[in-house]
Amino acid sequence: MRKVISYTLVFVLVFSFGTLGLTYAGSSAQNKLDDVNDQLSSVKSQLHEGKKLENSLNKEIQNLEGKINASQAEIDSLNGNIAATQNKITEALAQLDQLEKNMDVQNNNLNGRLRTMYKNGSAGFIDVLLGSTSVTDLMTNLDRVQRIYDSDKQLMEQLQEEHNLIDAQKKNLLNLQSQLVASKEEAAQKKEDLTENQSAVADKKAQVASNNDALEDMEQSFLAEANRLKAEILASQSTGTTYKGGTMQWPAPGVTKITSPFGYRIHPILKVKKLHTGVDIGAPSGTTIVAANAGTVIKAGWNNSYGNMIMIDHGGGIVTLYAHNSSLLVKAGDVVSRGQAISKSGSTGQSTGPHLHFEVRVNGNYVDPQSGWI
Ligand SMILES: [Zn+2]
Known part of the structure; x- marks a missing residue:
C-alpha cells in the first residue's frame, strides 16, 4: 500500500515537473503553487508516518537483538552445565571402573581363600583341630579362619554397595545430561527463529527507510518548486504596483465572531x-463574502485544503485569500472593488463547519490579519 502511494507520488512529481517548462500567468502560477503545496503536505504526512514506522521497526529489531542475546546466554550457560555434567559422568565412570577392578581383586581373594579351604577340606580342619594344643586353642584357630573369611566377604559387600551407589549417580547424571542437551536444542531453535524474525524485520525496515529517503527527496523537490513558484508570483505582482488600500474592509459583513x-x-x-x-x-x-480591498482576482476555484477559494492581488505584494466558500461569484482575472461581493460562505475543503477562513499574505508570507489589516 505504502509503495503504491509513493509510486503515485513519483508519478505526480514527474507529471508536475513535466509541465514546468511552461510560463504561467499570475493566476496559473498560484494554482500551481497550491497544487505543489498540497503535494508537499501529502509527502510530509507520508514521511511523518514513514519515520514513525521506521522508528518502531528499529525498536523491534533492538528488542529482538536483546532476546537473541538472552537465548545465546542461555545456550552458553547450558553448554557450561553440559560440560560440567560430562566431567561428573567421566569421573563416575572412572570410579566405577576402579571399583570393578577392586571387586575383581577382592573376588579373587575370596575365591582363593575358599578354594584353599575347600582343597584342604576336612584334613585342613583336622590339622587345625589336631594342631591345637587345647580346646581353647582350637576354638581360637577356628575363629581366626572364620573372621578372615567374614572380613573378606564384608569388604566385598561394601564394594558392591559403593558400586551400586555410583552406578545410580551415573544414571542420574546421564538423565540430567539428556535433559540439558534437549534444553540446549530448544534454546538453539528459539535463537534461530528469533534471528530469522529479526532479519525479516530488518528487510522491512530497509524497505521503509529507502521509501523514506525517496519521500525526503520528493519533499526537497516540492519545496524547491514551491519557492520557485512563490518567487515567480511575487515577480509578477510587484511590477510597479504599491498597496494603496490602508485598513481593509471586514470581509464578512454582519458577522463579528472570530x-x-x-x-x-x-x-x-x-x-x-x-x-x-x-x-x-x-x-x-x-x-455574502466581500473583497477586503480593491484588486485583481488571481484564483477562483477548488483546492483540497481551502475548498472553493478566492485569492485577490491588491498590489504591492499584498494578497488576500477567502476559503471554504459554498459558491464563488467572481473568476480569475476579474477586477474587483473594495466591498464587492465575491462569494457565499460555506464549509468546503478541510473544514469542520461553515466559516470564512481569511488570510492576508505580504510578499508571500502569512501575516496576522488582525494586526491592523482588518
Ligand atoms: Zn482557518
Whole structure:
C-alpha cells in the first residue's frame, strides 16, 4: 500500500515537473503553487508516518537483538552445565571402573581363600583341630579362619554397595545430561527463529527507510518548486504596483465572531501543531463574502485544503485569500472593488463547519490579519 502511494507520488512529481517548462500567468502560477503545496503536505504526512514506522521497526529489531542475546546466554550457560555434567559422568565412570577392578581383586581373594579351604577340606580342619594344643586353642584357630573369611566377604559387600551407589549417580547424571542437551536444542531453535524474525524485520525496515529517503527527496523537490513558484508570483505582482488600500474592509459583513485567530494551534482535522495561516470568522453558510480591498482576482476555484477559494492581488505584494466558500461569484482575472461581493460562505475543503477562513499574505508570507489589516 505504502509503495503504491509513493509510486503515485513519483508519478505526480514527474507529471508536475513535466509541465514546468511552461510560463504561467499570475493566476496559473498560484494554482500551481497550491497544487505543489498540497503535494508537499501529502509527502510530509507520508514521511511523518514513514519515520514513525521506521522508528518502531528499529525498536523491534533492538528488542529482538536483546532476546537473541538472552537465548545465546542461555545456550552458553547450558553448554557450561553440559560440560560440567560430562566431567561428573567421566569421573563416575572412572570410579566405577576402579571399583570393578577392586571387586575383581577382592573376588579373587575370596575365591582363593575358599578354594584353599575347600582343597584342604576336612584334613585342613583336622590339622587345625589336631594342631591345637587345647580346646581353647582350637576354638581360637577356628575363629581366626572364620573372621578372615567374614572380613573378606564384608569388604566385598561394601564394594558392591559403593558400586551400586555410583552406578545410580551415573544414571542420574546421564538423565540430567539428556535433559540439558534437549534444553540446549530448544534454546538453539528459539535463537534461530528469533534471528530469522529479526532479519525479516530488518528487510522491512530497509524497505521503509529507502521509501523514506525517496519521500525526503520528493519533499526537497516540492519545496524547491514551491519557492520557485512563490518567487515567480511575487515577480509578477510587484511590477510597479504599491498597496494603496490602508485598513481593509471586514470581509464578512454582519458577522463579528472570530472562531479561531491566526497563530500556532492544534489542527482540528490533522491533530498536529500547525500554523493557522489566517483568521476563522464564524459566518453561517450562505453569508455574502466581500473583497477586503480593491484588486485583481488571481484564483477562483477548488483546492483540497481551502475548498472553493478566492485569492485577490491588491498590489504591492499584498494578497488576500477567502476559503471554504459554498459558491464563488467572481473568476480569475476579474477586477474587483473594495466591498464587492465575491462569494457565499460555506464549509468546503478541510473544514469542520461553515466559516470564512481569511488570510492576508505580504510578499508571500502569512501575516496576522488582525494586526491592523482588518
Ligand atoms: Zn482557518
